[in-house]
Structure formats: C-alpha cells, structure tokens
C-alpha cells in the first residue's frame with residue numbers, strides 16, 4: 235500500500251470517527267434539553283425518526299398520516315422531541331410554550347423549520363421559508379414588511395373583481411355539467427381549478443383559465459408539483475431531510491425542482507416586464523394584482539429607507555410562494571367544507587337561509603366585500619370547517635436561533651419547534667366532541683384560549699394571506715350554496731378520508747358530490 239493510500243484511509247477513518255462522535259453528542263441533546271420522546275435504536279441513530287414516519291405511512295396507509303403525531307402526543311405528552319434526519323425537532327401543543335415560541339420570544343425563534351430543499355431557489359427566498367438572513371442583504375423582516383401591506387382590506391377589495399369573476403365562471407361551468415338536473419363532480423378538482431386561476435391571475439399576471447381547460451400549462455405544472463410534493467414520491471425531499479448536504483447536491487436533478495424551475499422562469503419574464511413598466515412611472519390603479527402591489531411596496535421601501543430595489547429573485551420567489559400557499563390550501567378548505575355541508579344538511583340549510591335573507595338575489599351585495607365577509611353564519615362555517623379539517627397542519631413551525639429556556643426545557647440554536655394544528659383542533663379538552671361538525675361553537679362561544687384555534691398560525695409569522703384566503707373561500711362558498719344543494723353520492727367517501735402531503739392535509743380520493751341546482 236502506498237503512502238498516499240495510507241494517508242487517505244487514515245483521513246477517511248478519522249472523518250468517520252468524527253461524524254460518529256458528533257452524532258452521539260447530537261443524540262444526547264434531547265435528554266440534555268429535558269424532552270421525552272420516542273426511542274432511539276440503530277436506524278434512528280443513523281437517520282432519525284423519519285424512518286418511523288415513513289414506516290407508519292407504508293404499514294398503515296397514507297390515510298393515517300395525520301394520526302402519527304397524535305399518537306406520539308398521547309404517549310409522550312403535550313411536548314416531546316424527536317429526530318428528523320439531522321435535525322432535532324420539538325413538537326408542542328402546550329399553549330404556554332407556544333405563546334413563548336411564537337409570540338413572546340419570537341426574536342429567539344425567527345426562522346421557519348427548513349431543510350436543504352426548501353432553502354433553495356425559489357422557495358428559500360419567499361416569505362414562506364426565508365430566514366432572518368436571506369441570500370441578499372435582507373431577510374424575513376424586510377420581506378414581510380413589503381408583503382404585509384399588499385394584503386390589507388383595501389387591497390383585497392381592489393383585487394376582489396378578478397376573484398369574483400372566476401367564482402361566477404366556476405358556477406357557470408358547474409351548471410353546464412348538469413345531466414338530468416344533477417351535476418356529479420369531484421368538487422376538489424373544480425376548486426383546484428378555481429384557486430389556480432385566481433392565484434394565476436392575481437399573483438402571476440397570467441390569464442389562467444383552468445376552469446375551462448385542464449391542460450392549461452400553468453395548471454399542469456402547479457398540479458404536478460403538488461402531486462409530487464410527498465415524501466413517498468420525492469426521494470429528493472427525503473434525502474434533504476435525512477442527509478442535508480446530499481439534498482443540496484441532488485436538488486437540481488429532481489423532478490420536483492424541474493416543475494418549479496419552469497414556473498419560476500415564466501414568472502421572471504412577467505416580473506421583469508412589470509418592473510420596467512413601473513420604473514417608467516406607471517402606478518397600479520383600479521384592478522390590481524399581487525405582482526404590481528409587491529413591486530409598488532418595494533418602490534415605497536426604496537424611497538422611505540433609501541435602499542436599492544429588492545433582487546428580482548426575491549420578487550419572483552414571493553409570487554411563487556403565493557402560488558404554493560394559495561392554490562392548494564384554499565381549494566382544500568373549500569372541498570372539505572363542501573363535503574361537511576353535504577354530510578350535515580341542517581348546517582347547509584341554515585347557511586342557505588342566511589344567504590337568502592341577507593344577500594338574496596341582490597347581485598351588488600353578493601359581490602360586496604363588507605357584506606359577504608361579515609355574514610355571521612358563513613363566518614362560523616368557515617371557522618368550524620378549518621377547525622375540524624385544517625388544510626395546513628405542519629407548517630406552524632420555527633427554528634431556534636438563540637439559546638433559551640421555556641418551562642424548564644432548553645432550546646438550542648438549530649432546534650426545530652412545531653405545533654401540529656390538527657392535534658390542537660381535535661383535542662377533546664379544548665373542543666368537546668371534536669369530531670362533530672358544529673359551527674354553533676363559533677356563534678355561542680369562544681375558543682378555550684388564544685392557542686386553541688390556529689388554522690393560520692400564530693404571532694408575527696402567522697399566515698400573511700389569511701384575508702385573501704378567507705375572501706376567496708367566502709365568496710366561492712356563498713355562490714355555490716346559493717346555486718346548488720350539495721349531496722353525498724355512492725361515489726363519495728364516507729367518512730371522508732384524508733392524507734398528509736408534507737405540511738398540508740388534503741382529501742385522499744377527491745370529494746365526489748352531487749350538486750342539485752336550486753332554481
């Protein structure tokens with residue numbers, strides 16, 4: 235054996251021993267910080283409890299994905315720790331710890347839970363994932379400060395006509411599908427086309443028409459991305475979580491990355507054009523979309539703070555983030571609600587009665603923000619639907635950036651902390667008979683405490699698009715219920731099955747219903 239070979243072998247052995255010792259130290263972190271949690275065997279030592287999650291999905295089927303974390307809470311209490319590949323993650327539903335992490339000590343938990351996939355372009359620069367230090371000279375705080383003003387009530391009202399036109403188109407499309415006075419459809423598919431068109435038109439500046447054409451490029455790429463965004467289908471996501479540095483290397487070669495690069499490329503062209511238009515003095519008036527509003531906020535920031543324009547990648551990433559956040563979530567919320575209303579006709583009829591009484595056939599009132607957003611029973615249905623079937627369950631998460639102690643537990647930099655929304659919303663101590671769909675809960679009473687209803691997250695990093703989502707949901711549901719009676723059919727799931735796709739909860743088999751026109 236030559237000298238070089240001996241040196242190389244010695245180096246490799248040294249590196250192996252170094253990684254091994256580091257890993258042993260890392261595996262002791264949970265005990266050192268005072269958390270209980272699932273056992274650590276040989277496999278968990280190598281790849282963490284991701285193994286248990288994947289095994290559970292294979293053994294029990296994807297429809298049980300949401301219950302894995304609930305079982306862990308039942309066994310190890312409100313707060314426990316487990317290993318996600320090379321990350322240590324704490325899961326908590328304890329309202330005191332949640333309040334500290336998400337609100338009071340936000341400065342110690344500014345960043346979102348992340349991995350080498352979500353940190354890459356375009357996702358990593360969007361508000362969804364950006365940390366306190368972004369790839370350019372600004373981070374989450376600056377991006378949030380230009381993004382929040384585009385979701386004010388005033389801006390929503392200006393965007394409403396684009397959204398409302400699509401909602402009316404959806405109803406026309408559905409009516410055109412009637413056979414013998416009934417429309418048998420997968421409403422999830424229809425709502426996905428609606429939300430894709432709305433986000434395409436408001437955030438991407440494209441005249442997406444997925445409602446009429448399911449081959450629309452925008453729709454196809456968006457859907458492909460979401461269908462691929464699961465741990466079973468995307469090996470790259472799994473690698474990014476389990477072995478972060480390999481995730482960075484493999485990322486460019488994955489299918490998932492391919493879909494998002496196509497969308498980002500198209501979007502870069504639109505943003506470049508729009509920026510040129512705005513730099514030449516054009517300002518958004520009348521009907522506006524999110525790109526124009528974002529670029530306008532950036533100009534205001536440049537003037538007020540004497541800063542250079544934000545990098546085009548940041549603007550593109552944020553519009554892309556709006557697609558991710560706005561397409562799947564709202565369509566899922568609407569589809570879950572449609573099923574819940576079909577299953578509970580007394581709730582559906584009460585909602586219909588409110589719509590007839592307060593809005594009737596007054597087409598002006600039906601398109602009016604202040605009227606629709608303030609219908610009390612519609613609001614109760616919205617809140618209860620998102621309680622019983624929250625579309626986003628694993629995204630209320632943070633990464634600790636500064637060591638701190640909460641309730642006797644130690645949190646060290648790099649530790650992930652997440653609060654599974656469904657574990658809170660399905661807790662019988664907070665919501666008696668949690669499996670019963672009962673909008674009256676939100677008319678007669680209030681949640682047990684401020685952390686008991688967290689469908690849009692908590693604190694300064696809560697969902698920035700909540701108003702947008704609520705507006706789209708309420709206008710779409712109002713038109714749907716005014717036009718049709720929803721019924722379950724022999725094709726409907728009963729009970730409704732769901733599955734987890736990374737952070738979202740979505741119907742497993744679509745939502746097949748019969749729509750019976752009311753007139």
Ligand code: HEM
Pocket residue numbers: 346361362363378555556557559560561563564567624625626629630631688689690691692693694695696697698699700702703
């Ligand atoms: C029913 C629909 C929606 C639900 C249930 C939902 C839920 C959530 C949740 C749980 C979070 C994490 C909050 C936290 O960490 O505390 C979040 C963040 C976010 N959402 Fe939504 N969302 C919805 C729709 C939307 C829409 C329509 C948009 C934009 C058009 C949007 C944009 C965002 C963004 C950008 C963030 C990251 C905020 C930040 O980190 O500062 N969401 N959403």
